[in-house]
Amino acid sequence: VPGDKSMSHRTVMFGALAEGTTTATGFLEGQDALCTVQAFRDMGVVIRGPKQGRIEIDGVGMHGLKAPENVLDMGNSGTSIRLLSGLLAPQAFDSVMTGDFSLQKRPMGRVTTPLALMGAVIDSEEGKPPLAIKGGQRLKGIHYEMPMASAQVKSCVLLAGMYAEGRTSISEPATTRDHTERMLRGFGYAVECENDVISLQGGGALKATSLDIPADISSAAFFLVAASIAEGSDLTLEHVGMNPTRAGVITILTLMGADIEVLNEREVGGEPVADLRVRSAPLTGIEIPEDLVPLAIDEFPVLFIAAACAEGETVLTGAEELRVKESDRIQSMADGLVTLGVNAVATDDGIRIQGGEIGSGEVESFDDHRIAMAFSIAGLKASGPITIKEANNVATSFPNFIELMNSLGGNFYEV
Ligand code: S3P
Secondary structure (H helix, E strand, O other), rough: OOOOHHHHHHHHHHHHHEOOOOEOOOOOOOHHHHHHHHHHHHOEEEEEEEEEOOEEEEEOOOOOOOOOOOEEEEOHOOOOOHHHHHHHHHOOOOEEEOOOOHHHHHOOOHHHHHHOOOOEEEEEEEEEEEEEEEEEOOOOEEEEEEEOHHHHHHHHOOOOOOOOEEEEEEOOOOOOHHHHHHHHHHHOOOEEEEEEEEEEOOOOOOOOEEEOOOOOOHHHHHHHHHHHHOOOOOOEEEEOOOOOOOHHHHHHHHHHHOOEEEEEEEEEOOOEEEEEEEEEOOEOOOOHOOOOOOOOHHOOHHHHHHHHHHHEEEEEEOOOOHHHHOOOOOHHHHHHHHHHEEEEEOOOOEEEEEEOOOOOEEEEOOOOOOHHHHHHHOOOOOOOOOOEEEEHHHHOOOOOOHHOOOOOHOOOOOO
8 A cells, every 4th residue: 555645745845845855665656746746846846756655855954945936836736725825825935826726626724724823924815715824923822722633734834933922822622643743753853742742943954864755654544444344354454553543444334344454553753553464344333432533534435334334323413614625525435425325324423324135226426536436345245336436536635546456356446
């Protein structure tokens, strides 16, 4: 399974701002991470690769970025535009960031609001991209109580905080992925976490490092569900990132009755990693505990397919954030499931899915990579073929998805 998307983005961002050359293996060569690479190239950073997962970044130091000549295109990547907002707001130069049709519909007020409190000057299209950032502002540290559980917002504020005067601190309504905190420490920048308040002092520096990026648990999730629902499967996924802020999918599938063994647990570069052995097992519907939602936030599309194959009802609540992902993932999944004959009802903050038979049919991907991959997994159990429209977007996070699935006996092809 290819490398972690969140860590790949941060490797480029922190490597670019570090002193010295950062090297990484396991880098995700998906479109999203490549947008971050291109953005830093556009700001004068020399980056070799990625090639076969290896990348080298010649850091320019905290103040070494150059003004980009053109608008920075973040493609489909919410992580790129939101984290870069925090890094670009304190730069000496002006910059403009935009993205594709999906990104242009996503809310950016969640990052521009705290950045404005720090003194940043950013214009948007009514809270959506493009974002025009005015350079030359002196930011000051703030304490920010995040209104939503979002690692992108937390990271944006922390990254701006590295350039701000004084201390920047954050508290989040629920724990979200902590790759920014862990990786900043790995690059030698002190980040404290006390009584659930995360903070750092402005004015520090990053030092180049070398990283071994684990396989993305969000990509592994498609195989965890595939092997659980396809009878007779016995599959081992190697070197999967098991950061506790990301591993909610394993807890949820286990609660549903999945047979997942966590083997060979170890730590690689400050991140827990393990091999996951998954064998097919009958699944049962559950009420998904709300505290697991942020820990499995990207895995719900494929978890809904597990729910459609389970016996009984699965109920998800407290997941309104799913409505502002690459697509409205509650509606996208509910529409497709209903097309396939599954009893699925979208609610404001979640979904109710009655497990049963999955029929065949044609579903929309809504230009969302995880929706496309989730419905392809449904095909393993469907009564006939499932056609997914506009599925090229799979390359956003998982360029070799189809090859890998077919190497395990899948029958996925382009039409
Ligand atoms: C990410 C955070 C999450 C996640 C996204 C990657 C990150 O987004 O959905 O795929 O790398 O920080 P939110 O912060 O919007 O929850």
